[in-house]
Amino acid sequence: MIQVALAGNPNTGKTSLFNNLTGSYEYVGNWAGVTVEKKVGTLKQVPGLLIDLPGIYSLNPVSRDEGVATQYLLSEKFSAILNIVDASQLERNLYLTVQLLEFEKPLLIGLNMIDVARNRGIQIDYEQLSALLGVPIQPIVARTGDGCSRLPLMLQQSSEQSAVLFRLDYGSILEQGINRLTELLPTHTNLPSKRWIALQFFEENPIVTDLLSGFVNREQLLDLRQETERLVQEKTGARSLHQYIRQVRGSFISDIVKRSVRVTKQATYTMTEQVDRIVTNKFLGIPVFLLFMFLVFQFTFDWAGTPLSDLLDAFFTGPLAGFFEQMLTLAGTSGFIEALILEGILPGVGGVLVFVPQIFILFLIISFIEDSGYMARVAMVMDRMMEGVGLNGKAFIPMIIGFGCNVPGIMAARTIEQPKERLITTLLTPLMSCSARLTVYSLFAGALFQTHQALVVLSLYVIGIVVALLLAHLFSTYLFKQESSIFLVELPPYRLPQWKTLLRSTWEKGKGFIKKAGTFIFGGSVVIWLLGYTGPSGLHVDINNSFLAAIGGLIAPWLTPLGFGTWQAGAALLTGFFAKEVVVTTMNILYAPSAAETLQGAVANVYTPLQAYSFMAFLLLYVPCFATLATIRKEAASARWTWFTVGYALFIAYLVALVIYQGGRLMGFE
Amino acid sequence: MKKSLLDIPPGMKAYVSDITSVSAVLRRRLIDLGIMEGAEISIKRKLPFGGPLAVEANGQWIGIRRWEAGKIEVEV
């Protein structure tokens, strides 16, 4: 069985190809740094595994996602590398190719984006290029699958052969240095190619330097590097060894590009430039972003989401409930089971499922932002503001992804270069209002803010962002020693997303929600209903004397200053630790709607708008759900920071809700 | 006299002559993208309030901060 690793620059279409060859649906998007983890898939056509890795520019990692890819290539076993090269950016991509060739593993090049190259008038002589590099090349369009079907067989062939010998002449001085270093290395080890090691060492790749110091005296190593550097500087006038190596590779690459590529017309980026003229405009950039956000909410709530979810709601509470009732009567089930289903599971699960339309619309829009190329522009438009709070514009990407779900948002922070900024982003992404919280807003907004739904919900998102920025400022000033922030973002050309891809990635994000409804929320409904059905005095107690009331009552007094000091609110918030949607489940079971009401209607009788707003703000900010906490624990690799997140979130949530409720009362709201 | 990227008007082409005063991590990234001595570079647009610049180099577009662009030395 073959085992092939995908390697290539970021945003060159590795994951698109991976999905095509393995039939998976991994995360694809038009910006650099979408994939941050290793993913393994089974090849469809030949027996074997394909491993998708984060994008890298060299085998010398800066950020954590690059570390994942480099670590894999250096320490895992695989039979061949499939190097994805962006045909429209050939020179830059080939720097990595040269290093992979020096690595001396069987290599095959997938020359991707030939459609883009063709449109820009770049004509590549594939055979010539392949001959010059000494490895097979397959031109492909990973987005549509053109040319991809031949790859698996070629991979099988490559895996069976040994690597081609690739040897770039680095000039007598450096070659001497390489020889001296390889002589110092032991012969019988499972080290990668010795020549490669030597070159990477001279380039100051820290991973390789560490690896080497296991075999050779560190001082001896550094002496050798210094001496070689001095000689190279004297002889060639190069600034550093690193620069010299880069130069040699560069001239090799521009030579082969000259011999195999012809540019027939001047590149034009008309569409990209036109769109950029608006979205990164001096005056319009930020307003356009806000307007876009507002339209998102209009669409999610007023125009499409809510009407659809009202229909679902009416269906659940009407025909579906009626149908279950009849079935249960027919089956002659006991009153207990009937109550469990009709008063527990149906409102509990149904009450969350009615928000499927809103959630899918939100995911559709997030997928559009991801696949169009707008993401990198948002990072750019936001950088000035983020710089002010000690972060950089790229930290906004995890936050936008966090609007869908905080877990992938936190993972996306891996691409941030500076450790301090990465950690702060990891800690603050949970403040982004995820789709699970959207269900709670939908419940309250639908019930209490019918006229300004979109605006009310948008304001909550803004609270989340503003609090995150303020805390970022606080954390970066007081918690971490100042480490200057850096910002560089690649601006890929815009691509009109394909409908198929959009729907696919919407479904991939949204299916988790439906799955949760069938498992977590279903189970939660049963437990919550049981806790409300039983009490210290036995079964079928009045709900106010139930175990649930007792538990919720414990924290209710703490919540009174915030405007919702009822045991119901307390119980609902407690269940929200597991998953935020469960808050809706709990509320629906507790405020059991009578037959005439819809699920949302019942809530309107119990809360005033001010109380509801305070509750929503609290829910937005308080403790992240378990899945998010587990991710923080893993990414920050620290229990302390995880607890810190719980602590600061509770504190801020309390503070904000207090200000909203008490301030609102002072201003005369109730 | 030495000129930085900020001294050339948007749209005009220049060649990178020195990036040694750029901070180490950013320099790494620039080199990763092939933006080093000799590369052709031009400013495409400037964002407001001292925000970042969109720069084109070797046919690709990147966003970098203004004050850091000021440390990239160029020749016209």
Ligand SMILES: Nc1nc2c(ncn2[C@@H]2O[C@H](COP(=O)(O)OP(=O)(O)OP(=O)(O)O)[C@@H](O)[C@H]2O)c(=O)[nH]1
């Ligand atoms: N026009 C065109 N677009 C492509 C092609 N292959 C991929 N894309 C698009 O390029 C973008 C990046 O694709 P991905 O598959 O996410 O790239 P990746 O290399 O996995 O990116 P990272 O995970 O960030 O390293 C997406 O918007 C794809 O739709 C292609 O052959 N032609």
Ligand SMILES: [Mg+2]
């Ligand atoms: Mg990817």
